[in-house]
Amino acid sequence: xxxxxLNNYIDGKSINxxxxxxxxxxxxxxxxxxxxxxxxxxxxxxxxxxxxKAFPTWSAKPIKERAQIFYKYKTLLEKNLNELAELxxxxxxxxxxxxxxxxxKSIEVTEFACSLEQLAAGEVMEVSKGVECRAERFPVGVVxxxxxxxFPNMVPNWTIPNALVLGNCMIxxxxxxxxISANKIADLLKEAGLPDGVFNVVxxxxxxxxxxxxxxxxxxxxxxxxxxxxxxxxxxxxSNLKRALxxxxxxxxxxxxxxxxxxxxxxxxxxxxxxxxxxxCMAASAMVAVGSVDNIINQLVEESKxxxxxxxLGAVISKRELKIILPKQREMALKFFLMAGxxxxxxxxxxxxxxxxxxxx
Amino acid sequence: xxxAKEEVFGPVLxxxxxxxxxxxxxxxxxxxxxxxxxxxxxxxxxxxYISERASAGMIGVNIGVPVPREPFSFGGWNESKFGTxxxxxxxxxxxxxxxxxxxxxxxxxxxxNWMS
Numbered sequence: 001x002x003x004x005x006l007n008n009y010i011d012g013k014s015i016n017x018x019x020x021x022x023x024x025x026x027x028x029x030x031x032x033x034x035x036x037x038x039x040x041x042x043x044x045x046x047x048x049x050x051x052x053k054a055f056p057t058w059s060a061k062p063i064k065e066r067a068q069i070f071y072k073y074k075t076l077l078e079k080n081l082n083e084l085a086e087l088x089x090x091x092x093x094x095x096x097x098x099x100x101x102x103x104x105k106s107i108e109v110t111e112f113a114c115s116l117e118q119l120a121a122g123e124v125m126e127v128s129k130g131v132e133c134r135a136e137r138f139p140v141g142v143v144x145x146x147x148x149x150x151f152p153n154m155v156p157n158w159t160i161p162n163a164l165v166l167g168n169c170m171i172x173x174x175x176x177x178x179x180i181s182a183n184k185i186a187d188l189l190k191e192a193g194l195p196d197g198v199f200n201v202v203x204x205x206x207x208x209x210x211x212x213x214x215x216x217x218x219x220x221x222x223x224x225x226x227x228x229x230x231x232x233x234x235x236x237x238x239s240n241l242k243r244a245l246x247x248x249x250x251x252x253x254x255x256x257x258x259x260x261x262x263x264x265x266x267x268x269x270x271x272x273x274x275x276x277x278x279x280x281c282m283a284a285s286a287m288v289a290v291g292s293v294d295n296i297i298n299q300l301v302e303e304s305k306x307x308x309x310x311x312x313l314g315a316v317i318s319k320r321e322l323k324i325i326l327p328k329q330r331e332m333a334l335k336f337f338l339m340a341g342x343x344x345x346x347x348x349x350x351x352x353x354x355x356x357x358x359x360x361x
Numbered sequence: 362x363x364x365a366k367e368e369v370f371g372p373v374l375x376x377x378x379x380x381x382x383x384x385x386x387x388x389x390x391x392x393x394x395x396x397x398x399x400x401x402x403x404x405x406x407x408x409x410y411i412s413e414r415a416s417a418g419m420i421g422v423n424i425g426v427p428v429p430r431e432p433f434s435f436g437g438w439n440e441s442k443f444g445t446x447x448x449x450x451x452x453x454x455x456x457x458x459x460x461x462x463x464x465x466x467x468x469x470x471x472x473x474n475w476m477s
Contacts, residue, residue, distance in 0.1 A: 051379040105428075109449060110402065112431035119432070120454050131466045137458035158435065158449045166457040200396070220456070222448055225454055227368075227394070227440045234443040243445035245456055249397030250437060253389040254425065259380070260401035264423060268401070269374070272425030280443065281396050282426045286365055286375045290386040297403075304463040307372070316371060 002090070003212040008203055009186040011261035011330050012196025012331045018102075019204075020045065022176060025094030027315040036179040039204035041211040044171070047200040049140040049216035051169035052119055054197030059139045059167040063117045066165050072192035073161070074110040077103060084153060084184060089242035092152050093315030094127060094276050106157035111159030120166060139167030140243060144172045144212040146233065148225045149317050151182035155224050160185065164198060171200045177317055179203050213237045223247065250281040254290045256296055267300035274307045276313045300353045366392065382411065391418045395439030418442065454462050 005021070007014040018037030026033045037043075056067070077084065085099035095100075143163055147155040156172055163170055174182035184203045188198050202208055209229075212218060213236035220243035223233040227248030235242035254269055272284035282330035289297065309315050365375045379385035389398050399421030400411040412420045418437040421427030429435055432448030436442050446456035 005461065041454065049446055059460050066436040108431050112450065115364060115432070116454065118448040119451060127464070131464065135460050136463070137454070138461055140457060140459055140461070143457070157452075162449070162453050165456045166454065168457055222456075224448070230443055231440075238407050243456065244445075245442075245446055245448055247436070247442050247448060249391050249394060250371070250441050251366060251394045252397040252399070252417070253385075253392065253415075254399045254401065254421075255379075255382075255385045255389065255415075256408055257400065257404070258401040259403045261403060261408075261423070265401040268399075268425035272384055272399075275426065280426075281437070284399070284425055285368075286377055286388075287371055287386050288377050288379050290379050290382055290385045296402045313372060 001032055001034055003180055003287065006037065006183055006203060008037060008039060009183055009199075009201040009204055010043070010046070010047045010197075012190060015043070015046065017046075024091060024177070024179060026090050027317050028090065030292060032097055033090060034180055036176050037205045038176065038207070040133075040207040041204050041215075043202045044208060044211040044215055044218075048142060048169045048201050049172060050197040050200055050257045052217060054195055055139075055141060058164075058169060058195060058198050061167075063120065063165065066167065067114050067117050069189075069193050070110055070113050070161050070165055073189060073194075074107055074114065075186045076192055077107050077110060080188065081107075084181070087184060088152050088178075089314075091180050092149060093312045093317060094279075095312060096311075098276055098314060102151055102154045105154045109154075109209065109221065110161045111164045113130050116162065116356055139168065139197070141168065142166045143220040144170070144171040144173065144218045145224070146209055146212065146221070146223040146225070147175060149175040149177040149183075152275060152326070153185065154179035156182060156185055159222055160189070160199065164194070169198045169200075171212065171218070172209070173208055176182055176203060176205050190273075193302045209233065210236070213242075214240055214268055216240070220244070221246075247281070250283075251286060252284050253286045253288050254284045255290060256293050258291045258293050258294060260293070262296050262299050265296050266303045269300055270307065272301035274304075274313055277315060277316050320333045382407065386414050390414070393440045394437065396437030396441035397421065399424060399427055403445070418447075447471060458466070 007016040013085055015087050018039050019037045020038040022038055023032045024034040024036050028120050081103050088098050088099035120137050124134045127133045145159045221237040221248040230246035230248035233244040234244045365377055365454050367475040383390040390416040393395050398417040401423055402408050408422045419427050434447030434452035436447030446452050
């Protein structure tokens with residue numbers, strides 16, 4: 001294995017208490033690059049205790065002091081950009097340039113978190129003679145974030161810098177398909193000076209997600225993944241009287257009008273459809289062609305020919321995902337809707353890369 | 362057709378014909394999801410017309426992947442997001458904090474009123 005077997009990261013320590021483990025498989029070549037524990041309620045209990053222990057000291061620090069750690073974290077993301085991107089490429093399968101872009105977005109959201117001391121300031125007003133009202137923000141407490149396979153570094157970083165600078169302590173449950181990036185984030189946060197227990201990583205699957213929804217010591221839950229699971233996590237968390245914010249799937253329509261710039265439209269649509277192998281909730285998956293836009297569709301066909309598996313098209317995450325995508329592509333091919341589509345442009349070939357990736361050209 | 366409505370999560374694009382802008386909008390609006398929608402046009406008026414009516418939380422004009430940059434927030438509508446607030450940017454401040462409202466009388470000479 002290229003990477004050591006992973007453990008949970010709780011209270012600043014690597015905790016290996018799980019008997020159940022699963023392989024971490026690189027979608028690029030199918031090799032096993034690490035193993036990850038499949039935890040349950042016991043690990044969540046430990047992480048909650050650690051986070052609760054860290055919370056009084058962490059939340060009592062002035063926000064400017066908490067933000068200082070994330071200035072350091074941002075420079076560590078920059079310093080380790082290539083290594084972090086290579087790791088995303090290996091565990092998720094997206095291309096190196098897509099992986100670099102992902103880290104760049106992590107850097108941007110961290111920069112934003114460093115500005116929270118300006119944005120999250122309170123308000124004060126004299127509401128009647130001699131009487132003032134004041135509003136101040138306080139952290140929610142111990143929060144948990146459940147993140148998906150498609151952005152192993154960026155989606156965790158959507159929440160980590162903001163939630164922590166605002167004074168919360170966190171348990172991250174990354175996708176068990178891409179767990180290595182999460183432990184790497186923990187290492188960098190520690191190096192940046194984050195106190196132990198403020199950020200914890202608990203690996204696992206369904207059981208650990210249910211434990212997060214149910215544990216009374218967790219006050220807020222965020223989730224990013226499919227709509228089906230987003231509904232379950234939202235319902236279960238809120239029925240346990242937690243705050244919840246859960247992001248699901250998408251079907252993004254690109255409406256193309258006849259006066260659109262041909263080159264810009266075609267290249268944007270092709271990039272949106274194929275970027276991150278279409279495995280992102282911002283991917284264009286339906287183009288609505290209004291009126292006579294065949295010149296744009298023709299150009300789109302030309303653009304689609306430039307999409308080369310392994311070069312500017314990454315791998316689909318796993319065999320399981322491929323099985324889901326494959327019948328749908330077949331269905332589409334048969335029923336004449338497809339990239340480079342309509343009947344005029346029948347499926348010419350399907351390209352498989354190392355059994356995992358496919359593209360209709 | 363399922364492929365035109367369901368999320369595939371792979372490198373796939375369905376091309377759907379529409380006679381006019383309103384029919385295109387009704388196709389977009391009929392989706393259960395509402396993450397992103399984009400319009401490609403050179404007309405500012407048409408871009409405005411579509412971006413106002415599209416049922417999605419993130420709109421692109423001549424942009425294929427309209428991810429908002431900080432300090433703007435990431436988040437869709439409909440079945441693409443459950444819960445209030447967004448997960449990034451300014452809107453996330455509300456989600457990650459609770460507000461304490463303190464009322465203070467600091468002047469002993471202040472008028473007697475219902476707060477006394």
